[in-house]
Amino acid sequence: xxxxxxxxxxxxxxxxxxxxxxxxxxxxxxxxxxxxxxxxxxxxxxxxxxxxxxxxxxxxxxxxxxxxxxxxxxxxxxxxxxxxxxxxxxxxxxxxxxxxxxxxxxxxxxxxxxxxxxxxxxxxxxxxxxxxxxxxxxxxxxxxxxxxxxxxxxxxxxxxxxxxxxxxxxxxxxxxxxxxxxxxxxxxxxxxxxxxxxxxxxxxxxxxxxxxxxxxxxxxxxxxxxxxxxxxxxxxxxxxxxxxxxxxxxxxxxxxxxxxxxxxxxxxxxxxxxxxxxxxxxxxxxxxxxxxxxxxxxxxxxxxxxxxxxxxxxxxxxxxxxx
Amino acid sequence: xxxxxxxxxxxxxxxxxxxxxxxxxxxxxxxxxxxxxxxxxxxxxxxxxxxxxxxxxxxxxxxxxxxxxxxxxxxxxxxxxxxxxxxxxxxxxxxxxxxxxxxxxxxxxxxxxxxxxxxxxxxxxxxxxxxxxxxxxxxxxxxxxxxxxxxxxxxxxxxxxxxxxxxxxxxxxxxxxxxxxxxxxxxxxxxxxxxxxxxxxxxxxxxxxxxxxxxxxxxxxxxxxxxxxxxxxxxxxxxxxxxxxxxxxxxxxxxxxxxxxxxxxxxxxxxxxxxxxxxxxxxxxxxxxxxxxxxxxxxxxxxxxxxxxxxxxxxxxxxxxxxxxxxxxxxxxxxxxxxxxxxxxxxx
Numbered sequence: 001x002x003x004x005x006x007x008x009x010x011x012x013x014x015x016x017x018x019x020x021x022x023x024x025x026x027x028x029x030x031x032x033x034x035x036x037x038x039x040x041x042x043x044x045x046x047x048x049x050x051x052x053x054x055x056x057x058x059x060x061x062x063x064x065x066x067x068x069x070x071x072x073x074x075x076x077x078x079x080x081x082x083x084x085x086x087x088x089x090x091x092x093x094x095x096x097x098x099x100x101x102x103x104x105x106x107x108x109x110x111x112x113x114x115x116x117x118x119x120x121x122x123x124x125x126x127x128x129x130x131x132x133x134x135x136x137x138x139x140x141x142x143x144x145x146x147x148x149x150x151x152x153x154x155x156x157x158x159x160x161x162x163x164x165x166x167x168x169x170x171x172x173x174x175x176x177x178x179x180x181x182x183x184x185x186x187x188x189x190x191x192x193x194x195x196x197x198x199x200x201x202x203x204x205x206x207x208x209x210x211x212x213x214x215x216x217x218x219x220x221x222x223x224x225x226x227x228x229x230x231x232x233x234x235x236x237x238x239x240x241x242x243x244x245x246x247x248x249x250x251x252x253x254x255x256x257x258x259x260x261x262x263x264x265x266x267x268x269x270x271x272x273x274x275x276x277x278x279x280x281x282x283x284x285x286x287x288x289x290x291x292x293x294x295x296x297x298x299x300x301x302x303x304x305x306x307x308x309x310x311x312x313x314x315x316x317x318x319x320x321x322x323x
Numbered sequence: 324x325x326x327x328x329x330x331x332x333x334x335x336x337x338x339x340x341x342x343x344x345x346x347x348x349x350x351x352x353x354x355x356x357x358x359x360x361x362x363x364x365x366x367x368x369x370x371x372x373x374x375x376x377x378x379x380x381x382x383x384x385x386x387x388x389x390x391x392x393x394x395x396x397x398x399x400x401x402x403x404x405x406x407x408x409x410x411x412x413x414x415x416x417x418x419x420x421x422x423x424x425x426x427x428x429x430x431x432x433x434x435x436x437x438x439x440x441x442x443x444x445x446x447x448x449x450x451x452x453x454x455x456x457x458x459x460x461x462x463x464x465x466x467x468x469x470x471x472x473x474x475x476x477x478x479x480x481x482x483x484x485x486x487x488x489x490x491x492x493x494x495x496x497x498x499x500x501x502x503x504x505x506x507x508x509x510x511x512x513x514x515x516x517x518x519x520x521x522x523x524x525x526x527x528x529x530x531x532x533x534x535x536x537x538x539x540x541x542x543x544x545x546x547x548x549x550x551x552x553x554x555x556x557x558x559x560x561x562x563x564x565x566x567x568x569x570x571x572x573x574x575x576x577x578x579x580x581x582x583x584x585x586x587x588x589x590x591x592x593x594x595x596x597x598x599x600x601x602x603x604x605x606x607x608x609x610x611x612x613x614x615x616x617x618x619x620x621x622x623x624x625x626x627x628x629x630x631x632x633x634x635x636x637x638x639x640x641x642x643x644x645x646x647x648x649x650x651x652x653x654x655x656x657x658x659x660x661x662x663x664x665x666x667x668x669x670x671x
Contacts, residue, residue, distance in 0.1 A: 038462075078650075081654075082653060082654055082657055085657070085661070086653075086654060086656075086657020086660070086661060087657055087660060087661075088653045088654070088656065088657045089653075091402060091462070092604055092653060093650070093653055095402075095404070095600065095604075096601065096604065096646055096649045096650045096653065097646075097650065099597055099642065099645075099646050100642070100643065100646030100647060100650060102642075103639040103640075103641075103642030103643045103646060104350070104639075104643055106637050106639035106642075107350065107636070107637045107639045107640055107643055108350070108353065110636075110637045222470065225463070225466050225467075228463070229463055232460075232463075266478045266482055268475070268477045268478040269474070269478070271470075271473075271474045271477070272470055272471045272473075272474030272475070275466070275467040275470035275471055276467065276471060278463065278467050279453065279459065279463070279464060279467040282459040282460075282463055282464075283453065283457045283459055286457060286459055287457070288458075
């Protein structure tokens with residue numbers, strides 16, 4: 001009995017974390033190629049609204065999902081155009097889009113507030129779901145959750161083992177060197193920023209169609225900022241970013257499980273916890289003592305440092321012009 | 324040729340407004356509303372009578388204070404996104420003074436102002452310390468602190484500062500009369516906050532233009548490493564900028580509590596901090612432009628709730644207008660630069 005409760009909880013953590021996985025991986029791709037998409041909080045919200053609205057109107061969740069991805073990619077395109085072609089500050093444009101998309105989601109989404117609508121069909125994977133413990137945790141969900149595993153695996157392989165991934169990283173780290181090697185730096189940046197944006201849009205659809213069903217005013221507020229922090233926490237490495245997403249998801253579930261058992265602790269403590277945690281993790285991964293870890297601990301210091309520390313792509317936020 | 328250039332320059336600077344108008348009209352048509360009816364409702368909602376105009380001035384006060392504070396941090400190249408939280412911290416500190424100190428009338432209001440500035444400065448310093456000593460980007464530090472400040476307000480309203488007849492989203496009990504800023508006639512505007520807001524903009528204008536500290540901040544903003552080499556203590560100056568901006572934002576929050584709501588409410592910052600960020604972006608960091616943009620934004624802010632009453636539209640259209648205008652402004656500025664560069668290349 002106790003075991004099945006743990007399994008159930010872990011399964012719900014995996015499901016609840018999947019939007020953060022999509023958003024974190026999408027942002028990682030975008031930053032890895034050198035473009036910060038700061039608009040995540042707004043992008044996810046507008047995509048969640050679009051996804052739910054289109055799914056409701058068409059009756060098909062897949063129409064909603066594709067629509068949400070298009071919205072995410074278009075917002076990323078605005079950031080790419082303004083930064084790469086028009087030389088505007090990425091942070092400024094990203095921030096404006098955060099506010100603008102949130103307001104757009106409230107305005108356009110008004111008719112869809114708290115109406116019943118379609119959601120992803122529950123779809124256990126036959127065979128795999130029979131695996132003891134792991135089966136019910138990982139393979140007893142819907143299609144979007146499985147897609148989040150695919151996103152983690154594909155991005156990780158893309159970065160590490162493929163030629164396009166090598167080019168992508170070169171563009172993000174040393175745009176000049178990449179250009180000298182004949183890579184079209186800016187086209188590469190456009191492409192992957194939009195791909196990352198599409199994944200961010202998918203994160204929105206995952207909220208409104210799978211994790212936090214439906215639409216309400218500022219339905220996903222705050223998650224975008226968490227996802228942005230997870231990318232830093234994960235050191236721009238897809239596997240670690242995914243780990244960070246599951247960690248935040250787990251702590252969120254933990255809070256909602258613990259809350260009834262601690263009636264004396266004000267609920268606001270649980271509301272603020274993810275953001276306090278966000279600050280603490282960022283303080284940790286940026287802390288100076290990590291630099292000195294190998295000195296303190298000759299044996300494990302290096303390994304621990306590699307785990308905790310991550311360096312941003314050297315070309316992040318740097319514009320590139322071929323002339 | 325000259326005339327044509329001037330005309331195209333004119334067209335380019337009008338373009339953000341035209342594009343915003345077109346974009347928002349399309350959004351309104353999508354929502355099944357008449358764009359002209361919506362825009363005229365916003366305008367009439369803000370200028371209908373002198374009390375409405377006074378409301379525009381009331382909305383201008385926090386915007387002016389927050390925007391002038393942000394000019395200081397922007398000068399040092401810092402994105403102080405935590406202004407919302409700094410407003411909230413100011414309002415909490417003010418409420419604490421009102422609730423905990425039994426002060427005579429003449430002392431109460433000045434002390435609430437000081438408490439608000441102190442509260443905001445402390446909250447600003449927290450983000451600053453994270454940035455300078457913890458290496459946490461001020462965007463994340465500030466945002467995290469915004470959410471924490473909101474949670475803290477809710478905790479206070481639903482916990483220790485709960486009204487006698489039960490806690491609700493409408494906030495704490497009203498302040499005693501000695502903590503109310505005096506109003507002008509039967510409007511909601513109050514003179515001391517207006518004076519403080521005008522003084523804040525003036526001081527920041529002079530600070531950035533005519534003082535050594537302003538020059539130092541700009542040096543840090545342009546090239547932090549070079550400033551460091553020149554012997555400027557960049558960390559201390561950045562912290563000071565955060566504290567100054569926090570103090571102005573805290574003052575804004577304090578005045579929302581003592582001159583607008585007369586209590587602490589859950590969303591006391593009301594999004595003014597984020598709105599001020601847009602204003603500063605649109606001003607290109609020039610203090611002299613800030614009052615005009617603040618006026619324009621305040622008109623939209625006060626006029627748009629009308630849309631819900633009269634046209635059953637969501638008042639977030641106001642935010643869409645404000646956001647699109649800044650977005651198109653940034654994009655058009657980029658296009659103008661590209662065109663200019665191309666012309667220079669053609670002319671040799």
